[in-house]
Amino acid sequence: xxxxxxxxxxxxxxxxxxxxxxxxxxxxxxxxxxxxxxxxxxxxxxxxxxxxxxxxxxxxxxxxxxxxxxxxxxxxxxxxxxxxxxxxxxxxxxxxxxxxxxxxxxxxxxxxxxxxxxxxxxxxxxxxxxxxxxxxxxxxxxxxxxxxxxxxxxxxxxxxxxxxxxxxxxxxxxxxxxxxxxxxxxxxxxxxxxxxxxxxxxxxxxxxxxxxxxxxxxxxxxxxxxxxxxxxxxxxxxxxxxxxxxxxxxxxxxxxxxxxxxxxxxxxxxxxxxxxxxxxxxxxxxxxxxxxxxxxxxxxxxxxxxxxxxxxxxxxxxxxxxxxxxxxxxxxxxxxxxxxxxxxxxxxxxxxxxxxxxxxxxxxxxxxxxxxxxxxxxxxxxxxxxxxxxxxxx
Amino acid sequence: xxxxxxxxxxxxxxxxxxxxxxxxxxxxxxxxxxxxxxxxxxxxxxxxxxxxxxxxxxxxxxxxxxxxxxxxxxxxxxxxxxxxxxxxxxxxxxxxxxxxxxxxxxxxxxxxxxxxxxxxxxxxxxxxxxxxxxxxx
Numbered sequence: 001x002x003x004x005x006x007x008x009x010x011x012x013x014x015x016x017x018x019x020x021x022x023x024x025x026x027x028x029x030x031x032x033x034x035x036x037x038x039x040x041x042x043x044x045x046x047x048x049x050x051x052x053x054x055x056x057x058x059x060x061x062x063x064x065x066x067x068x069x070x071x072x073x074x075x076x077x078x079x080x081x082x083x084x085x086x087x088x089x090x091x092x093x094x095x096x097x098x099x100x101x102x103x104x105x106x107x108x109x110x111x112x113x114x115x116x117x118x119x120x121x122x123x124x125x126x127x128x129x130x131x132x133x134x135x136x137x138x139x140x141x142x143x144x145x146x147x148x149x150x151x152x153x154x155x156x157x158x159x160x161x162x163x164x165x166x167x168x169x170x171x172x173x174x175x176x177x178x179x180x181x182x183x184x185x186x187x188x189x190x191x192x193x194x195x196x197x198x199x200x201x202x203x204x205x206x207x208x209x210x211x212x213x214x215x216x217x218x219x220x221x222x223x224x225x226x227x228x229x230x231x232x233x234x235x236x237x238x239x240x241x242x243x244x245x246x247x248x249x250x251x252x253x254x255x256x257x258x259x260x261x262x263x264x265x266x267x268x269x270x271x272x273x274x275x276x277x278x279x280x281x282x283x284x285x286x287x288x289x290x291x292x293x294x295x296x297x298x299x300x301x302x303x304x305x306x307x308x309x310x311x312x313x314x315x316x317x318x319x320x321x322x323x324x325x326x327x328x329x330x331x332x333x334x335x336x337x338x339x340x341x342x343x344x345x346x347x348x349x350x351x352x353x354x355x356x357x358x359x360x361x362x363x364x365x366x367x368x369x370x371x372x373x374x375x376x377x378x379x380x381x382x383x384x385x386x387x388x389x390x391x392x393x394x
Numbered sequence: 395x396x397x398x399x400x401x402x403x404x405x406x407x408x409x410x411x412x413x414x415x416x417x418x419x420x421x422x423x424x425x426x427x428x429x430x431x432x433x434x435x436x437x438x439x440x441x442x443x444x445x446x447x448x449x450x451x452x453x454x455x456x457x458x459x460x461x462x463x464x465x466x467x468x469x470x471x472x473x474x475x476x477x478x479x480x481x482x483x484x485x486x487x488x489x490x491x492x493x494x495x496x497x498x499x500x501x502x503x504x505x506x507x508x509x510x511x512x513x514x515x516x517x518x519x520x521x522x523x524x525x526x527x528x529x530x531x
Contacts, residue, residue, distance in 0.1 A: 130469070131471050142403070145523060147469060147470060152463050156482075204468075207466065207468075
């Protein structure tokens with residue numbers, strides 16, 4: 001069991017709207033998000049001593065700038081001692097928490113700025129995005145030559161999951177509808193128009209049974225948060241968001257090597273995280289689930305123990321996951337509706353978790369939220385990363 | 395739009411016997427001489443027991459479709475001409491899984507747990523890819 005339980009906290013969050021901004025350089029998204037997070041934490045920029053950018057995928061040139069301290073110089077962070085990129089694809093947000101938290105717990109850092117920016121919407125064409133994600137994270141020897149890409153991966157999971165559980169296309173569509181209902185209330189989301197099950201099921205078929213509106217889309221965006229120790233957090237804010245539990249499991253590299261493409265490592269990761277927190281799914285006020293495609297939201301919720309296997313689709317269909325429902329789920333609209341920004345999708349959901357627990361979620365605020373579970377996963381769902389966060393230490 | 399050439403496998407040198415055999419229309423996989431488990435994809439050492447006492451053996455070429463999808467649109471550029479095509483995870487009788495394409499039937503006829511057998515498709519002068527078709531038995 002890790003020693004981070006109740007020892008570190010998120011004290012500030014920042015985020016810029018997701019969209020296509022061809023006139024805006026990628027560094028803008030990083031700096032603006034970081035400025036908002038520093039302001040939100042009520043600290044000075046010169047309190048930041050460790051900067052942890054994650055990777056940007058749209059441009060190797062820009063990514064190298066993130067690696068070589070551009071953020072520190074642009075922002076004039078006078079007391080920054082280290083800039084170190086932390087990148088684990090979609091699970092980079094969880095790695096921020098674990099690595100940033102460990103640096104704070106060990107005394108190597110006081111305030112860690114975790115930040116993401118990318119320009120996958122305006123910096124890459126639609127076909128360019130498909131082509132990028134037909135090689136990134138996919139085995140060049142064993143899968144790329146067969147036409148594998150992210151739509152086929154999500155489709156392979158969906159096909160087998162539906163075959164084993166009887167879950168329907170309507171259930172898959174219900175996840176998209178549920179996430180959209182939250183995005184309607186999120187000013188930073190790209191898709192805010194109401195969506196119906198019929199519209200999802202009538203959208204263009206990509207790879208059976210996966211349709212266009214089951215698929216995330218790539219956009220520009222950025223987000224950031226600030227980590228510090230629980231003690232310092234209590235000095236500067238009355239709403240620290242404590243890390244209470246963490247669980248994780250890596251199950252594959254090559255997608256077709258995954259022994260169970262309908263489960264992955266979520267059950268194990270969830271058990272670890274809830275055990276460390278001393279809480280159960282029933283204690284959660286929020287389920288902030290990584291949702292690049294609806295099937296992954298369904299699987300994670302079931303494996304974490306929010307319902308029996310095969311029943312998560314029904315939860316979405318009945319509105320239990322919607323605003324006002326008993327199990328608010330993916331309350332920023334997720335990558336399906338807020339938009340996918342590369343490594344940022346998993347950071348946005350973590351920022352949303354903190355936002356809700358801080359009581360700063362505006363129209364979509366879940367009143368009195370105390371405990372939340374948050375998930376991320378990288379690449380082809382190769383690692384299951386679960387965190388339990390809360391406004392108090394039980 | 396000009397359609398780019400199909401991507402060829404980027405070969406790890408220890409996997410070369412697999413690709414050489416495929417060119418001769420044979421499907422070979424590794425087997426650990428110590429723990430006797432079959433291994434795919436090819437490894438430097440056994441991923442089950444870490445032994446480097448591994449050998450190449452002929453696979454039966456028979457298996458079942460663990461899962462599949464029919465690509466109908468938005469494929470990678472190099473595959474646009476192939477639409478519709480079937481991507482499948484196949485479970486071989488030897489207990490290993492591999493990604494491939496199901497060919498030799500209508501895409502709409504593919505099902506989970508359907509029995510399949512290996513067939514070979516030449517990609518270029520250097521590479522032949524093992525693919526799968528409905529079993530004839």
